[in-house]
Amino acid sequence: WEEVSYKRSEFLTEAGKIERYFYVVISGVQAIYILNQQGDKQVIGFAFDGSFSGVYDSFLLEKPSHYFLEALTPSRLIRMTKSKYDSLFEQFPEFDRWGRLVHQQLLLGRVQREVELITLSAKERYHLFMDRCPEPLRNIPQKYLASYLNMTPETFSRLRKG
Amino acid sequence: WEEVSYKRSEFLTEAGKIERYFYVVISGVQAIYILNQQGDKQVIGFAFDGSFSGVYDSFLLEKPSHYFLEALTPSRLIRMTKSKYDSLFEQFPEFDRWGRLVHQQLLLGRVQREVELITLSAKERYHLFMDRCPEPLRNIPQKYLASYLNMTPETFSRLRKG
DNA sequence: CCAAATTCTTGATCTAGATCAACGCCATTA
DNA sequence: TAATGGCGTTGATCTAGATCAAGAATTTGG
Numbered sequence: 536w537e538e539v540s541y542k543r544s545e546f547l548t549e550a551g552k553i554e555r556y557f558y559v560v561i562s563g564v565q566a567i568y569i570l571n572q573q574g575d576k577q578v579i580g581f582a583f584d585g586s587f588s589g590v591y592d593s594f595l596l597e598k599p600s601h602y603f604l605e606a607l608t609p610s611r612l613i614r615m616t617k618s619k620y621d622s623l624f625e626q627f628p629e630f631d632r633w634g635r636l637v638h639q640q641l642l643l644g645r646v647q648r649e650v651e652l653i654t655l656s657a658k659e660r661y662h663l664f665m666d667r668c669p670e671p672l673r674n675i676p677q678k679y680l681a682s683y684l685n686m687t688p689e690t691f692s693r694l695r696k697g
Numbered sequence: 698w699e700e701v702s703y704k705r706s707e708f709l710t711e712a713g714k715i716e717r718y719f720y721v722v723i724s725g726v727q728a729i730y731i732l733n734q735q736g737d738k739q740v741i742g743f744a745f746d747g748s749f750s751g752v753y754d755s756f757l758l759e760k761p762s763h764y765f766l767e768a769l770t771p772s773r774l775i776r777m778t779k780s781k782y783d784s785l786f787e788q789f790p791e792f793d794r795w796g797r798l799v800h801q802q803l804l805l806g807r808v809q810r811e812v813e814l815i816t817l818s819a820k821e822r823y824h825l826f827m828d829r830c831p832e833p834l835r836n837i838p839q840k841y842l843a844s845y846l847n848m849t850p851e852t853f854s855r856l857r858k859g
Numbered sequence: 860c861c862a863a864a865t866t867c868t869t870g871a872t873c874t875a876g877a878t879c880a881a882c883g884c885c886a887t888t889a
Numbered sequence: 890t891a892a893t894g895g896c897g898t899t900g901a902t903c904t905a906g907a908t909c910a911a912g913a914a915t916t917t918g919g
Contacts, residue, residue: 571816579812592805624794631793632786638800643754645807650741652814653847654733657876676896685815690876692898705917819906838866838916852906854868860919867914878903885896 536613541565541606548590548604553597556614558588563610564671566679569601576603578682583671588612594620607675657686661694698775703727703768709750710766716755718776722748725772726833728841731763738765740844745833750774756782769837819848823856 538561541547547565548554564583567590568576579602582588593600594617615623624630651660664684672680681691700723703709709727710716726745729752730738741764744750755762756779777785786792813822826846834842843853 569812569816577812577816579808592808595801595805624797628790628794631797632790635786635793635796635800638797638804639757642800642804642807643757645804645811646741646754649807649811649814650731650739652811654731654739678896687877688897689878689899693876696898840866849907850867851869851908855906858868861917862919863917865914865916868912870911871909873906873908874904875907876903877905879901881899883896883898885894887893887895889890889892 536615538611538613541610541612543606543609545606546603547588547606547612548593548600548602550601550603551599552593553599554590554593554604555616556589557591557594557617557620558582558612558614560584560586560588561611561613563612564607564675565604565610566607566675566683567602567604568682569603576679576682577685578679581607581672581675581679581683583669589614607679608671652685657684657690658694660684660686661691698777700773700775703772703774705768705771707768708765709768709774710752710755710762710764712763712765713761714755715759715761716752716766717778718751719753719756719779719782720744720750720774720776722746722750723773723775725774726769726837727766727772728769728837728845729764729766730844731765738841738844739847740841743769743834743837743841743845745831751776769841770833814847819846819852820856822846822848823853 536559541563547556547558550570560582562584564581565588566576566578567580567582568578571577588604590600590602590604592598593602597617624634651663655663661684664680668680677691677695678688681688684691686694698721703725709718709720712732722744724746726743727750728738728740729742729744730740733739750766752762752764752766754760755764759779786796813825817825823846826842830842839853839857840850843850846853848856
């Protein structure tokens with residue numbers, strides 16, 4: 536593991552580049568997003584203390600991604616290259632068990648989010664999210680939360696009120 | 698493995714029940730969906746020849762699910778109980794490698810779909826889907842495709858025209 | 860092969876949430 | 890501490906796609 540730091544609004548990865556690392560967050564918050572056709576950020580997810588970080592599809596497939604990974608607050612992370620990651624599984628096959636279960640969890644979480652995005656109204660998504668909003672996300676600009684919930688900052692602001 | 702058959706519009710699993718099986722489809726098409734607050738079907742995914750089937754979160758967590766799994770065409774599948782599934786990994790740890798990679802793929806696929814759902818217009822989703830629509834899905838009622846693409850059958854029909 | 864039930868289509872209308880615009884308020888850096 | 894640029898709020902307006910309705914076409918089970 537190698538330790539790295541990023542300042543607020545620095546990029547860990549940008550669209551068009553290949554993600555070379557798998558990260559674990561020590562402190563700070565990062566957002567993964569893509570730019571849509573109109574050029575504004577569409578947040579897909581966040582990473583913060585204790586969670587994994589990195590542009591995962593690009594890392595695994597070793598292909599350029601469409602994602603940006605940006606530090607929203609000053610961040611410290613540890614990271615590992617793809618070859619280290621691969622050799623981990625080669626050398627210690629018992630890690631596959633862990634990998635299987637972790638991916639299982641991530642999969643179920645993503646399906647959960649998908650269901651919430653397509654079945655709930657903006658208001659419902661807002662309340663559901665705010666009820667279980669992790670502490671580190673309470674201090675980032677609201678526009679990122681709005682984007683993650685697939686609504687505009689204006690809508691988010693209005694829901695906040697009423 | 699045990700072989701089972703379902704007629705058109707029979708349920709493999711219903712909301713409120715625990716999914717006891719992990720399936721592989723021999724032939725036929727199934728849809729996984731939930732009923733939203735207004736009581737209409739929200740299709741989350743399809744299974745067909747060669748793919749896995751089953752309500753996966755319920756199966757893994759052994760908890761009642763909110764999903765329905767319905768045969769859209771007469772279907773033949775093979776299935777395995779949770780205890781068989783578990784013992785497979787216990788007895789043959791080399792399956793964990795396979796499991797890890799399969800879950801990885803499923804995860805990337807789900808994220809891909811999520812991105813498409815939130816960044817593309819109905820028209821774009823329609824065309825993207827139709828361009829790569831797997832053969833078995835060409836013969837199921839369009840309303841299921843519409844729902845999967847998160848639009849009404851009316852919208853789907855209009856896009857089909859123009 | 861026919862009757863009943865689904866599914867598909869088409870048009871008219873409606874609405875949640877987006878977009879546009881303008882202003883006030885913090886925060887950051889010099 | 891002043892200036893500057895992002896952020897949040899609020900109001901007015903707009904629009905993609907939903908909803909409602911009703912007829913036509915297709916399935917399908919008996």
